[in-house]
Amino acid sequence: MDNSVTFPVGIFPASIRDIVESLQRYENYQIDFTSAAFLTVFAAAMGNTWSACFMTGWVSHPIIYMVLIGPPSCGKTPPLRQAVTPLLKLDEAYDRVYLKEISLYRKWERLTAKQRKQQSMPEEMEMPQRKCHVVVNSTIEALISAMRDNPRGVLIYNDEIDSLLSNFNRYNGSDESYFLSLFSGTPFKYTRKSNNEYIFLSQPYCSIIGSTQPGMLSALFGGKRSLNGFSSRFLKVYPHISAMPSWNETSMPGEVLEEWEHIIRKVDGIKPPTAQEGKINSIELSFSLSAKHRLISWKNEVNSRIYSNSENETEKALCGKLETYIISFCLVIQVMRGICEEAEIKEIDEESAMRAIQLIEYFRAMESRITPEIEVGVLDLRHTELLALLPQSFTTSETVATGRKIGLSESTVKRFLREGAREFIRKEAHGHYSKF
Secondary structure, rough: OOOOOOOOOHHHHHHHHHHHHHHHHHHHHHHHHHHHHHHHHHHHHHHHHHEEEEEEEEOOOOOOOOOOOOOOOOOHHHHHHHHHHHHHHHHHHHHHHHHHHHHHHHHHHOOOOHHHOOOOOOOOOOOOOOOOOEEEEHHHHHHHHHHOOOOOOOOEEEOOOOHOOOOOOOOOOOHHHHHHHHHOEEEEEEOOOOOOOOEEOOOEEEEEEEEEEEHHHHHHHHHHHHHHHHHHHHHEEOOOOOEEEEEEEOOOHHHHEEEEEEEHHHHHHHOOOOOEEEEEEEEEEEHHHHHHHHHHHHHHHHHHHHHHHHHHHHHHHHHHHHHHHHHHHHHHHHHHHOOOOOOOOOOOOOHHHHHHHHHHHHHHHHHHHHHHHHHHHHHHHHHHHHHOOOOOOOEEHHHHHHHHHHOEEEEHHHHHHHHOOOOOOEEEOOOOOOOO
């Protein structure tokens, strides 16, 4: 990938773009990390409140799985923390209310019916629910409880996302499948084994954001995860970084981050009417005719063409997930523009569609930079399978074609022939090999 590829900050309204650029100018934050974090947090603040309908039966909510990738001490954590701070402040206020409510409930529990009457307390009292926007270092059981208690949705925030993804299936063999389903907002039931409780989520919303290092990519997103759609669900930001962030003598004006908090509180303050217990009515936006034409042209001329020309299953999976993301991006960008008073929020217009296309192609370019890092680990996992499928004597082109069938790119296969298979194959002539 061209190292000059950077996050298209022009997709943001001017007020958000100014915040991102100020953090770069005053704090030396990496602009790709900041932009991706702001995009994800804004989407999480929207949650289930908003949805986009592109075609009949195709309704999307702004669910984003995002991972920031870079070497140690490259500056991933500060922009991530600044982006999430407004949601954490809201949660801090929720916690103060909850502590008062749960204290009153525990007092009510201890009293007899007669004592409750004497103290003017109600005969019946429901246990208070803990409201939150952000879930940190959570088990799958605690996460699902949080989504049940917060139908608007939650954001999983793990500074080091390895701790979340590496522990999948450690205690429950279906953890990974839940996150595959959550990405599309699919309703599901969860059985809490500790007390045999069934939790039904009719409209789950969960976005994810965290960071990792390049050396962890193959373990987190390689192997089976590169083929079952898990890896392609995660948008990956991996800018070219050659030095540690520098320090600046000039202080950033305080109103910069105050404006970000104001924007998040404004979008969080929009409360659609409650439909029924455990579900909310979303504000559904349709697409203008010109916006639809723009997206259909992108699909036919770009995404479908790349899909048809590719023989790599991982790349094909990415094409499919980008089509899901582009609808969500249109929605997020339109609401951003409306919250920042640059557009109306009546429908998704062509301008938002154009900006969403820019964003999608940025993430496609990022994936091309990341794939070689992931495939280093994939090679070790599948070289036995590749060798088993090859005849006794074979050529480079035959090996490449066979590798594509199991999701290995041409560069990975050639590297395997050149460096990784000396104990198993013999080079007979240029481009010709045989098995020992």
